[in-house]
Amino acid sequence: AIRMTQSPSSLSASTGDRVTITCRASQGIGSYLAWYQQRPGKAPNLLIYDASTLQSGVPSKFSGSGSGTDFTLTIGCLQSEDFATYYCQQYFTYPFTFGGGTKVEIK
Amino acid sequence: EVQLVESGGGLAQPGGSLRLSCAASGFTFSSYAMSWVRQAPGKGLEWVSGISGGGGNTFYADSVEGRFTISRDNSRTTVYLQMDSLRAEDSAVYFCAKGTYGSGSYSLDCWGQGILVTVSS
Numbered sequence: 589a590i591r592m593t594q595s596p597s598s599l600s601a602s603t604g605d606r607v608t609i610t611c612r613a614s615q616g617i618g619s620y621l622a623w624y625q626q627r628p629g630k631a632p633n634l635l636i637y638d639a640s641t642l643q644s645g646v647p648s649k650f651s652g653s654g655s656g657t658d659f660t661l662t663i664g665c666l667q668s669e670d671f672a673t674y675y676c677q678q679y680f681t682y683p684f685t686f687g688g689g690t691k692v693e694i695k
Numbered sequence: 696e697v698q699l700v701e702s703g704g705g706l707a708q709p710g711g712s713l714r715l716s717c718a719a720s721g722f723t724f725s726s727y728a729m730s731w732v733r734q735a736p737g738k739g740l741e742w743v744s745g746i747s748g749g750g751g752n753t754f755y756a757d758s759v760e761g762r763f764t765i766s767r768d769n770s771r772t773t774v775y776l777q778m779d780s781l782r783a784e785d786s787a788v789y790f791c792a793k794g795t796y797g798s799g800s801y802s803l804d805c806w807g808q809g810i811l812v813t814v815s816s
Contacts, residue, residue: 589757622802624740631790631806632732632740643804675740679800682754684730684742 590614590678594687600695605666609690611659611676620680623652623661626689627672635674636661666692697721697805699791704810707781711814715776717791717807724772725749728794728801731765731776733787734809743789744776748797759785781814788812 591614601607611621619639624632634643636652639659649664663670671694676687703715717729730745744765745754753765764777774791788809794801 620800624803626740631809632803633806634802634804637795637802637804677740677742677802679802681800682745683756684745686732686740686742689739 589683590617590681590685592676592678592685592687594674594676594690596690597688598691598693600693601666602695603666603668606662606664607666607692609661609663609674609676609692611654611661611687613657613659613678613680616656617678617680619655620678621652621654621659622677622679623650624675624677625670625672626675627669632675663692668694697793699793699805699807701789701791701807701810704789704812706813706815707778708816709782709814711781712777712779713781713812715778715789715791715810715812717774717776719772719774719791719793722793725769726797728796728798729765729767729774730792730794730803731774732790732792732803732806733785733812734790735784735787738787741787745794746774752798778812781812783814786812786814 621639623636626632640652673691731743762780767774790809791807792803793805
């Protein structure tokens with residue numbers, strides 16, 4: 589199975605900050621990468637698919653980039669509702685696999 | 696509005712079985728692949744299984760291969776996960792999720808609220 593490695597596993601930031609999360613695949617996955625946000629006690633929510641395409645209804649402060657093995661999620665101007673855990677997921681091949689998650693906490 | 700509602704969770708003994716159901720509405724069910732994803736308490740997300748829109752193609756994580764079976768009834772717009780030979784490490788919240796395509800490579804654009812499965816004696 590393809591291993592997805594996210595870094596950092598957690599970070600502290602302030603409201604208004606811009607943060608970047610990275611995701612590395614153990615082998616090339618083209619652009620078959622999605623990013624999800626999960627708030628405590630809630631189901632995940634799709635933010636980005638195909639590495640850089642913003643899901644309908646998701647604010648433009650979220651952006652994704654990368655291809656092959658290295659990907660990034662950038663969140664601009666953090667607001668209180670953005671403090672959550674973020675996961676990357678590859679869907680290049682089965683079994684689909686998720687990264688371990690990045691928890692974004694308030695500094 | 697797309698809705699996914701899971702049911703069938705609860706307590707099972709090690710070695711026992713449970714069948715999860717996910718009732719879908721608000722979209723053309725047979726046109727989309729479906730997946731099950733689980734999350735153990737305090738842990739990250741783990742993709743468990745997926746099925747194509749027509750039901751002819753099924754896929755599993757290595758951790759559940761041979762023990763879990765995914766299926767769907769397009770006439771009832773419901774996807775199922777039959778879980779046999781359950782282990783303590785299968786304890787998790789199980790989410791049903793809709794794929795963005797009918798088969799192949801897809802992200803998961805709608806999720807159910809999740810249902811808790813606990814495996815314990």
